[in-house]
Amino acid sequence: MRKAFSAIAIAAMVSFIAAGCASGGASSGGDSQGKPAAAGAAGQQPKAETPKEKGKFVFWDKAEYVAAYNDDMKAYVEKWGQSNNVDVTYVIVSPNDLKTKLLAAIEAKNPPDLIVGDDFLLKQFIAMNALVPLDDVVNGADLVPGAKNYTVTGGKYFLAPEAFLMGGAYLRKDVWDKHNLPVPKTWDELYQQAKVVNDPKNGFYAVGFPLGASGGGDAEGMLRDLILSFGGSIVDKDNNITVNSPEVLAALKFAAQFWQQGLTPASSTTWDDTGNNNAYLAGTVGFVLNSGSIYSAAQKDKPELAKNTLLIPKLAGPKGRVVLGSGNAFAVLAGGKGTDGAKKFVSAFLGDKPHYTQLVAKLGGTWQPVLNGAQDDPFWKDPNNASAGWLDQINNVVGAGNYPGPEDALGAKSKSMQLVTKTVQRIVVEKMDPQKSLDQLEKDLKQLYGK
Amino acid sequence: MRRTTLWKIRKFTLIYAIVVIAAVWTLFPVYWMVKSSLTPNDVMYTPKPSLLPSHWTLLHYRELIKAGFMRYVYNSLYVALICTVVCVFISVIASYSLTRLKFKGRKFVAKSIIYSYLLPASVLFIPMYVAVSRLGLNDNKNALLIVYPTFIVPYCCYMLISYFKAIPESLEEAALIDGCSSLQTLYKIIVPIAAPGIAVVATFTFTMSWNEFLYALCLTTSPNQQTVTIGIASFKISDQAIWGLLMSSSVVASIPAVMLYFLAQRFLKSGLSAGGVKF
Amino acid sequence: MRAEALGRKYDRALAYTLILPVAFVIFIVIGIPFVQALYLSLTNKTVGVEPAFIGLKNYVTILSDPDYWKVLRNTFVYMIACVAVKLVLGMILAVVLNEKFPLRGLFRGIFLIPWGLSGMVTAMTWRWIYDDTYGILNSLFMRWGLIDTPIPWISGIHIALVSCILVDVWRGIPFFMFSLLGGLQTIDRQMYEAATIDGAGWTRQFFGITVPSVMPVIAITALLSCIWTFNDFENIFLVTGGGPVHASAVISVYTYEVAFLQNAMGKSLAVAGSVIPILVVMIIVATRRLNTDA
Structure with missing residues (x-):
């Protein structure tokens, strides 16, 4: 009895020690930096025994609210893989987690080969030398000029456009009609009208601006x-910081008054990107700026609201309207074995216009096409398609988020650090003097740009 | 006699007042979660939500099943059960060694355990992640089995050491004289006496692994490797939170852990305090 | 004598064998990454780029950053408030549940539920309750006429942290309650009877007998809870995300932000590492207390 127990205990011990040594050795191997994933490669070896020339790549695709996209893309890429003798691992990654996951994967030298994500997010990876150039892919595709404008960085293409996510303004037509107000075209018109339609006592705010x-x-x-x-502008085209100007100050003050005067819900100072979606879907705000996701959700869950919604282009300011592009883009990561396969796939995807056109239509207006001619699809001519109201914006896209500055990593970083948002937050929440807050913004930018 | 009755009534009134208020406070969020999970979207997205449901729907649960949510549940069960069994076992034997056997370096190990327990997870995150990836465990739920012990084992040992310390050594001495070996005293005397404590530690261990989010997010990518916390988070897509699915998946994810707590309830009160109490 | 000597020799080999798996976890699985992390905190590490040693520069940068101090202060406010409130409310419930009354078992079961829910589920649910548009809380308060305008639960600069504390308290009370309940049940009833005969009132009995008797339980429970709340990430990250303007950010959330939003790994590890001395002091003080009490 006693012996039996001891024997079992010792056997258990031994197996633990064995397990310990095995992983211990491997983890100390992993400690020596710079030896690219020798252990990792060993772990994946067994599969490679099948026919040698069979390529493979790992594809992290962006999870879209319209799930039909992911279903379509999965089937499409797998079919492509079969006919091109490539093993494709298709994985859907939530855009909220993409950056965290990708950073971790790059650090572990085990990134996927192909990713789809928002352009501003992917641009941050260029400076890490994580992406391979896609100039041949982009130049080989029949793209509208605006599509190139939002994906180019420093004259080169590390991203290939997949689709515009242009977004624009949502307006509650029923509310505006009730007050006999015209559709606003400029920021100032909106501000004047907002004071009329605002009705916080009844839980209705004129606008829903996230902060x-x-x-x-x-x-x-x-x-x-x-x-x-x-x-x-934040920076000029040579990355000189030009933010501390009367124009920017005026814009910041103009923005701040929506909160200061209670024209937007107080809680919007902590809204993440879901905030204005929620508020608009609940019918508590009359005007928001967003991508097409609200429209998709409204069509599904709140058809009545979708009918009362007008989708209008972004507003103009005192100096007119500058249309910046944003959207989904492909990026191919360096260092993987599937780089070539991934590039070929992107070329094939952008070369297949019939498939592309019907895919854009499947997204129900959240996407605008980057390929020439796709705009002529009947989907966009349908008078009931409210989202067509945004379509013509894509023809005026002059640049992406950092315009007129170069689309470089610093620009992407200053955007992802939300420095301007924090500036307005300080004015609104901490009641800081606008000029002082702007000075702070300039200081932060200088620190970021190393000036 | 009458005074005591009056006093009793007042006492019971006070007791019930406290427990009823506490019960409402405790149950309300749970009620709201369950209620929301059964509310159709068109009534849910309103600024004036009603406390009582106007009508029910199982739609969110059907969608959940269709989206393959049960896979996440299975993965979490797999990870949490293995972690619990392994971590509790190695912690029990180690704690026994640390409290009952004398050897060089004992104090050092015991201290190291306590200090490793308070390490913020964020310190270890990136190096851990890199090490695990280089073991070839990318997108593999087994990677979590290597990572989770880093916060579970120190906790288990910390608790078990104090439980074991509280057991009088005289009990074992008697057994040793009767001819038991050290190991026998462990499983014949210490483990039965400390059973409530071990049950508590096991319960906590299970929930800690069940709940972990950040490592699971980064170490697993495909749905057949991911755990429930990631499954829940996946219902927030970009700027659109699908609250119906978020709430119904939360309900489903809560069932195993809450059930476990109910089962372990009778151990909890004796187990939780055992460590701090002299026998 | 001889038998005992023999037994001890055998025990030493056994002792090392038994300790081995845990020692492996502590010194290898935790130890190596920890040393690496400490080293990286002395470098300018960003993802995908080889680190260069920069000495204590990261620490100097964060210590001169007002944001860091704000976040550190929040972390302490959060920890102290959470633990204190949970302790007081947990004690009240434990004392009540220690009395015999009908349906006691039912209530005990109910009070246990929050502890069984995962932190993520809890945070999501409360986020939903607090929500400024769909939230039930503001809607109820307004319906009952308690407030005129909605309370910005997750966006108010003074209230965001309080909202996070409430969530942690909600989830954490059962742990205190059950720990203390166990402690209360070991107190000898005769002590109270003797005190009653001596004419000691309820408060004197409570502070003279009850509290000192469960002091060791209070200490260990509070210590564990302090460590948990100090390092808590999900609760605040999912409820407020640390906003607005870091008003509810704590060290763990700030670490994440520096690492993944600013992509400054070295600096983020310095942020995380900078609080280790605080935790060490905390645990030394606590264990010393524990040892003198127990």
Whole structure:
């Protein structure tokens, strides 16, 4: 009895020690930096025994709210893989987690080969030398000029456009009609009208502007658009910091008054990107700026609201309207074995116009096409398709989020750090003097740009 | 006699007042989660939500099953069960060694355990991640089995050491004189006496692994490797939170752990305090 | 005598064998990454780029950053408030549940539920309750006429942290309650009877007998809870994301932000590492207390 127990105990011990040594050796192997994933490669070896020339790549695709996209893409890429003798591992990754996951994977020298993500997010990986150039892919595709404008960085293409996610304004037509107000075309018109339709006692706010700084791009994107339409800019085309100007100050003050005067819900200072979606879907705000996701959700869950919604282009400021592009893009990661296969696939995807056109239509208006001619699809001519109201914006896209500055890593970083959002937050939440807050923004930017 | 009755009534009134308020406070969020999971979207997305449901729907649960949510549950069960069994076992034997056997370096190991327990997870995150990836465990739920012990084992040992310390050594001495070996005293005397404590530690271990989010997020990518916390988070897509699915998946994810707590309830109160109490 | 000597020799080999798996976890699985992390905190490490040693520069940068101090202060406020409230409320419930009354078992079961829910589920649910548009809380308060305008639960600069504390308290009370309940049940009833005969009132009995008797339980429970809340990430990250303007950010959330939003790994590890001395002091003080009490 006693012996039996001891024997079992010792056997258990031994197996633990064995397990310990095995992983211990491997983990100490992993400690020596710079030896690229020798252990990792060993772990994946067994599969490679099958026919040698069979290629493979790992594809992290962006999870879209319209799940039909992911179903379509999965089937499409797998079919492509079969006919091209490539093993494709297709994985859907939530865009909220993409950056964290990708950073971790790159650090572990085990990134996927192909990713789809928002352009501003992917641009941050260029400086890490994590992406391979896609100039041949982009130049080989029949793209509208705007599509190139939002994916180019420093004259080169590390991203290939997949689709515009242009977004624009959502307006509650029923509310505006009730007050006999015209559709606003400029920021100032909106502000004047907002004071009329605002009705917080009954839980209705004129606008739903996000101001959260815990990630996401809605708040920063809106404020930067506003600054441009006021004639200001964060940096010029040579990356000189030009933010401390009367134009920018005016834009910041203009933005701040929506919160100061209670025209937007107080809680919007912490909204992440879901905030304005929620508020608009609940019918508590009359005007938001967003991508097409709200429209998709409304069509599904709140058809009545979708009918009362007008989709209008972004607003103009005192200095006109500057249309910046944003959207989904492909990026191919360096260092993987599937780089070639991934590049070939992107070329094939962008070369297959019939498939592309029907895929864009499947997304129900959240996407605008990057390929020439896809705009002529009947989907966009349908008078009931409210999202067509945004379509013509893609023909005026002059650049991406950092315009007029270069689309470099620093620009992407300053956007992802939400420096402008934080500036307005300080004015609104901490009641800081606008000029002082702007000075702080300039200081932060200088630190980031190393000036 | 009458005074005591009056006093009793007042006492019971006070007791019930406290427990009823506490019960409402405790149950309300749970109620709201369950209620939301059964509310159709068109009534859910309203600024004036009603406390009582106007009508029910199982739609969110059907969608959940269709989306393959049960796979996440299975993965979490796999990870949490293995972690619990292994971690509790190695911690029990180690704690026994640390409290009952004398050897060089004992104090050092015991201290190291306590200090490793308070290490913020964020310190270890990136180096851990790199090490695990280089073991070839990318997108593999087994990677979590290597990582989770880093916060579970120190906790288990910390608790078990104090439980074992509280057991009087005289009990074992008697057994040793009767001819038991050290190991026999462990499983014949210490383990039965410390059973409530071990049950508590096991319960906590299970929930800690069940709940972990950040490592699971980074170490697993495909749905057949991911755990429930990631499954829940996947219902927030970009800027659109699908609250119906978020709430119904939360309900499903809560069932195993809550059930476990109910089963372990009778151990909890004796187990939780055993470590701090002299026998 | 001889038998005992023999037994001890055998025990020493056994002792090392038994300790081995745990020692492996502590010194290898935790130890090596920890040393690596400490080294990386002295470098300018960013993802995908080889690190260069920069000495204590990261630490100097964060210590001169007002954001860091704000976040550190929040971390302490959060920890102290959470633990204190949980302790007081947990004690009240434990004392009540220690009395015999009908349906006691039912209530005990109910009070246990929050502890069984995962932190993520809890945070999501409360986020949903607090929500400024769909949230039930503001809606109820307004319906009952308690407030005129909605309370910005997750966005108010003064209230965001309080909201996070409430969530942690909600989830953490059962742990205190059950720990203390166990402690209360070991107290000898005769002590109270003797005190009653001596004419000691309820408060004197409570502070004279109850509290000192469960002091060791209070200490260990509070210590564990302090460590958990100090390192808590999910709760705040999922409820407020640390906003607005870091008003509810704690060290763990700030670490994540520096690492993954600013992609400054070295600096983020310095942030995380900078609080280790605080935790060490905390645990030394606590264990010393524990040893003198127990």
